[in-house]
Amino acid sequence: MDFAYDARTEELRGALLAFMDEHVYPAEATAREQRAAQADPWVPPPVVAELQREARERGLWNLFLPGTEHGAGLTNAQYAPLAEITGRSPQLAPTALNCAAPDTGNMELLAEFGSPEQRERWLRPLLAGEIRSAFAMTEPDVASSDATNIETRIERDGDAYVITGRKWYISGALHPDCQVFIVMGKTDPDGTDPRRQQSMVLVPRDTPGVEIRRAMRVYGYADHYHGGHAEVVFDRVRVPADHLIGEEGGGFAIAQARLGPGRIHHCMRLIGMAERAIELMCRRALSRTAFGKPLAAQGQVQAWIADARVSVEQLRLLVLKTAWLMDTVGNRGAHTEIQAIKIATPRTVADIIDQAVQLHGGGGVGQDFPLAELWAAARTLRLADGPDEVHQRSLARRELKRYAAGD
Structure with a gap:
């Protein structure tokens, strides 16, 4: 190998x-x-x-x-x-x-x-970095860990769709260059298949009825660099029918296709965050003295550093295996591994960063080091793209199914 x-x-x-x-x-x-x-x-x-x-x-x-x-x-x-x-x-x-x-x-x-027209109007300038965008899926009034709960309505009206609903934690929405929302809602709320009720539409930010109501903070941080996380209201927002992405009823499948790569991207970056935390931990341990000897000589600190290194090496191998599987057998074939890294990586990295915060004392929770903000980001990723418990439930069911079938 x-x-x-x-x-x-x-x-x-x-x-x-x-x-x-x-x-x-x-x-x-x-x-x-x-x-x-x-x-x-x-x-x-x-x-x-x-x-x-x-x-x-x-x-x-x-x-x-x-x-x-x-x-x-x-x-x-x-x-x-x-x-x-x-x-x-x-x-x-x-x-x-x-x-x-x-x-x-x-x-x-x-x-x-x-569509070709959608790619020309929105994908081309996004690739060029000329505009930014937002993805509007999560809602405050339902348990969004189950995407079939979404209540936002997308209703066909002649040659247009009308969108009504309220979203929150919509990343990127407050960035001044954000020009378009991809909005997920229900076009067929009474459909027999709960995974065919949803669709996605493109909504230009300046469309009448789009209201950026407020910025949502994440553990006290506004996350300005990514354009914040906004509460957004769509009040009978009207867009042309050709703003539908794919087909009616295809929104759930499109969301799953989008979230698979997003989950592994987050986990990749999380490993880098952990490496930054370990580096800061080691430098701090070597530069500070407590109770007559350097922090680096304290047994507890050495255990933190050793365990952090072991954990990062384990996570990296699992993430690389997942990436390889996605390349060779596709996202569906790598489903178990994608869920595994999504469960393990944010949780473990948040713990490593937390130990680095502890080692830095008061400095760890302040603005002179990046640790507090790194921890907030890592902890948030235990919720983003599906909370731990949803992935645990799905992974366990798949594992149990093998034995229930007599494998």
Whole structure:
């Protein structure tokens, strides 16, 4: 079994590591200062555009899309170690490479299911980084862990669809360059198949009836870099019928196709977040003394560091196996592994970051280190794209089915 990265991956890893050292890490403090000086917190700091220009020049752009028509032509297995590197600076690096959620998932969705006209109007400028987008699925009034609960209505009215509903935690909606929502709702709420009731439509942000009601905070953070997480109301919003993505009743299947790659992308970046936390933990342990000896000499601290390294190596292998399976047998064939990494990675990485916070004392919960914000992001990912318990339930059922069938 060969664990080595291929030549193309190594080439890009080298270029990306240099880009991170030379541009991204130094830009972290600059971005904070620039944002603090701006009147509008949702406008990206100027340094973000500088990073994007540099990334383009270095060929580090749209790495997440596997097809050569729109992306860099990388497989999931090739992209995984690159996404891990960007996870070390999750606020800046993915955006710099045009590889940030929710745009990545929306671009994948449009590339696979969008009509030629939809791809020209929305996918092309998204790939160019000229606009941003949002994905409107989660709702406050129902348990959105079960997508069949969605209550937003998408009703056909002549040559148009009319959308009525309320969504929240809609990532990217507050970004000033957000130009379009992909909205999931029910076109056939009384249909016999609960997984054929939903559809998806494209809603331009400036359509009458679209109201960005408020920004939702995540553990106190606004997440300005990704365009925030908004509560959005659609009040009889009317769009042309050709804004339907795919076919009526296809929304649930499209959502599952979109969320599969999104889940592994999150897990890839989470490993990078864990590596950043381990690095900070080690540097802190070597630089601080307590009770007469360096923290690095304390048995408890050594156990934290050792366990963190073991956990990260385990997670990386599982994520790489999942990426390989997605490339070789498809997302459906990798379903068990996708769920496994979605359960294990956010939970484990949040624990590693929490130990790094503990080691930093008061500094760990403040703004002088990235740990508190990293922890908030990791903890949130135990809910995003399906909570742990939903994936555990589905994975367990699949496992039990093998034995119930006499295997």
